[in-house]
Amino acid sequence: MTNGDRTSPRTDLVRVTVVAGGPESTLLATRLATGLSTCSTPERVGVIAEVHSPQPNASVSWITVAAIEGERTEGCPCCRSRLDVISSIRLLLERPHPVDRIVVLVESSRDVSTVTQTVLSDPDLQRLVELDAVIVTVDAVALATRLAVEMPFAGALELQRLAVADRILVSRADELTDDALGRVMRSVRTVNRFGIIAAPAILPLDIGALVDLHAWHGAPMVGPANASEPLLVAPDDELPMTVRCEVEGALDSNAIDEWFDCLIAQHGVRLLRLQGAVVVVGEDHRVCCHGVRSYASSHSEVEHLPQHRSTQSLVVVVGYRLDAQSLRSSFLAALHD
Amino acid sequence: MQLLSEVRVEHRELLPDAARHLGWIGDTAFAGCDDGSVMALDNHQSSLCVHRLSDPVTALAASGELLAVGALDGSAIVIARPGDSARFDLGVAVRGAAITGDRAVFAAGTDLCVRRGAEHDAVPLGIGPLTALTRVEGNLVIAGGVKGAAWFDVSLLAYDGRIELPTIIATSTDPKRRFVAAGDLGGSVHVLRSGADEASELTGYPDRVALLDWLATGAGLCASADDELTVWRATDDGLEEPEPVRLLGHEQAITALAASPTIDLVATGDAGGNVCVWSPLSLDAPVAELRVDGVVLAIAWSRNGHELLISASTGELLRCAVMPGSIA
Numbered sequence: 001m002t003n004g005d006r007t008s009p010r011t012d013l014v015r016v017t018v019v020a021g022g023p024e025s026t027l028l029a030t031r032l033a034t035g036l037s038t039c040s041t042p043e044r045v046g047v048i049a050e051v052h053s054p055q056p057n058a059s060v061s062w063i064t065v066a067a068i069e070g071e072r073t074e075g076c077p078c079c080r081s082r083l084d085v086i087s088s089i090r091l092l093l094e095r096p097h098p099v100d101r102i103v104v105l106v107e108s109s110r111d112v113s114t115v116t117q118t119v120l121s122d123p124d125l126q127r128l129v130e131l132d133a134v135i136v137t138v139d140a141v142a143l144a145t146r147l148a149v150e151m152p153f154a155g156a157l158e159l160q161r162l163a164v165a166d167r168i169l170v171s172r173a174d175e176l177t178d179d180a181l182g183r184v185m186r187s188v189r190t191v192n193r194f195g196i197i198a199a200p201a202i203l204p205l206d207i208g209a210l211v212d213l214h215a216w217h218g219a220p221m222v223g224p225a226n227a228s229e230p231l232l233v234a235p236d237d238e239l240p241m242t243v244r245c246e247v248e249g250a251l252d253s254n255a256i257d258e259w260f261d262c263l264i265a266q267h268g269v270r271l272l273r274l275q276g277a278v279v280v281v282g283e284d285h286r287v288c289c290h291g292v293r294s295y296a297s298s299h300s301e302v303e304h305l306p307q308h309r310s311t312q313s314l315v316v317v318v319g320y321r322l323d324a325q326s327l328r329s330s331f332l333a334a335l336h337d
Numbered sequence: 338m339q340l341l342s343e344v345r346v347e348h349r350e351l352l353p354d355a356a357r358h359l360g361w362i363g364d365t366a367f368a369g370c371d372d373g374s375v376m377a378l379d380n381h382q383s384s385l386c387v388h389r390l391s392d393p394v395t396a397l398a399a400s401g402e403l404l405a406v407g408a409l410d411g412s413a414i415v416i417a418r419p420g421d422s423a424r425f426d427l428g429v430a431v432r433g434a435a436i437t438g439d440r441a442v443f444a445a446g447t448d449l450c451v452r453r454g455a456e457h458d459a460v461p462l463g464i465g466p467l468t469a470l471t472r473v474e475g476n477l478v479i480a481g482g483v484k485g486a487a488w489f490d491v492s493l494l495a496y497d498g499r500i501e502l503p504t505i506i507a508t509s510t511d512p513k514r515r516f517v518a519a520g521d522l523g524g525s526v527h528v529l530r531s532g533a534d535e536a537s538e539l540t541g542y543p544d545r546v547a548l549l550d551w552l553a554t555g556a557g558l559c560a561s562a563d564d565e566l567t568v569w570r571a572t573d574d575g576l577e578e579p580e581p582v583r584l585l586g587h588e589q590a591i592t593a594l595a596a597s598p599t600i601d602l603v604a605t606g607d608a609g610g611n612v613c614v615w616s617p618l619s620l621d622a623p624v625a626e627l628r629v630d631g632v633v634l635a636i637a638w639s640r641n642g643h644e645l646l647i648s649a650s651t652g653e654l655l656r657c658a659v660m661p662g663s664i665a
Contacts, residue, residue, distance in 0.1 A: 066428075
């Protein structure tokens, strides 16, 4: 692993949920924050957003960092987003009465990877927070309409956030026929191979299904059920792809380090998400890893509950133009003789 | 040569919220708080709320008789003296403030906003969203942005130079007016000569360089990233490379840094509540230490260098007396 190695469990970190998507994501962030702050064990929740709260609520600390006019042409929105996330999280936590949980609302015009990378990699945020999950909303009606004209996704930013999401909430699903909804669900699954896709309008979700997921902490859940044939076929450089590398048995320490180094060196800028847990010779517990773009870090699985542990080495890589065959074969080659 | 022998807490005050921005006008200390309040603390007296903005304070500058404060929602105020204040809205988060003579200057969005009495001018600097602002000398300020840095004459409302750099997040002016130092998001310090269109780059920091300040005599530049604190010795030709002196004392991320305006001392604070005072050209270990509860958020020296103001995430504000000593 390259950077950010951690050996001891942290229990004092505030969990961050990233909510992204179209206009419906603002409503989701609001409901999530309000629900958590008014439930039977109420929490102090902070929301970081570019917009003002549509339903001001005294129990939610809503920080609005307004977009800057002319920014698209004059500046670098990626750097500004990063600085805004850092300063806003510090503002919510480094004060006499800090919040218990943070929701970061990412506008549809912003890059989710910038936010996740910042939360994972920034030293100030590493001592304060833990990325819990990325929840993405998608409008079923709009997606079905675009599917009909064979332009299913609005652009690269939508594809990226769908590809890394741990939960995808398909809104307005009740306004589609079963066939149309099926096509929508399968098209989303084409892009995201491990997240849970839900249609709350048809099957209401409990708030507990969206928080405390620890989705960026251990090995991701990637089961055979998610390996359906893709609905959409496009050149590899247009759709994000998911490469699953797995093996039973212990890996050689140097060889797996080299595999990660090569992965980041060769694919870094195209990596949307890297996550897994590997059995390494000489380690009592699996080593968990996660990363975004060229950032990666690791920690011991000893931090996890016993029921979440396993003897399998599994790494999932999400990105553009990945050489799946080469990644899998070199991963297998790291097996200790 | 003077080394510090003691930093004594003279007064403790619990503010209504955490203060991230501090300043001095004469003997009066000012604190800009996260609840938007602007607190004034006279010599050993309880603090007084002199104004309240509607969002967390994100920038504060004090000089002469002027106090300029800006907030996250773009609201801002210039206070000339008690009862003489002007409040206005800049529309977007204020990321820096400076005072030049009778003008208050704000970095807000992509514009530099110059306020003189009731006059108000806003000029786009062309370096993207602004992130930092420092007075250089006279009416000259330097602003940092996501595309570089720009010198600007606030009396002429004209550029005095501009340079493309990686995203700048902190700036500091050499007291001898030879250089400006700028810390960037990628972990480098850029040393610029006023008006010049090139910079020397000091690399090797583990993360973004958000805190940096020049020693009072201009003999060195202190810069920090994460828990690493360095001092680069400076001459009229520039900074002595290739290696800075590393100052060892903080085990957690450094969250505040300020150099004395009168002698070559630097105060730093960290996320664990440890405050160190350094004589960095003489010793690589602290010459005085004290602890506060919570994260140290800001440090400011009084103009005469005799007092230190320290704020913490608990809302506590410490006013400390600094007693210079000498090498034993």
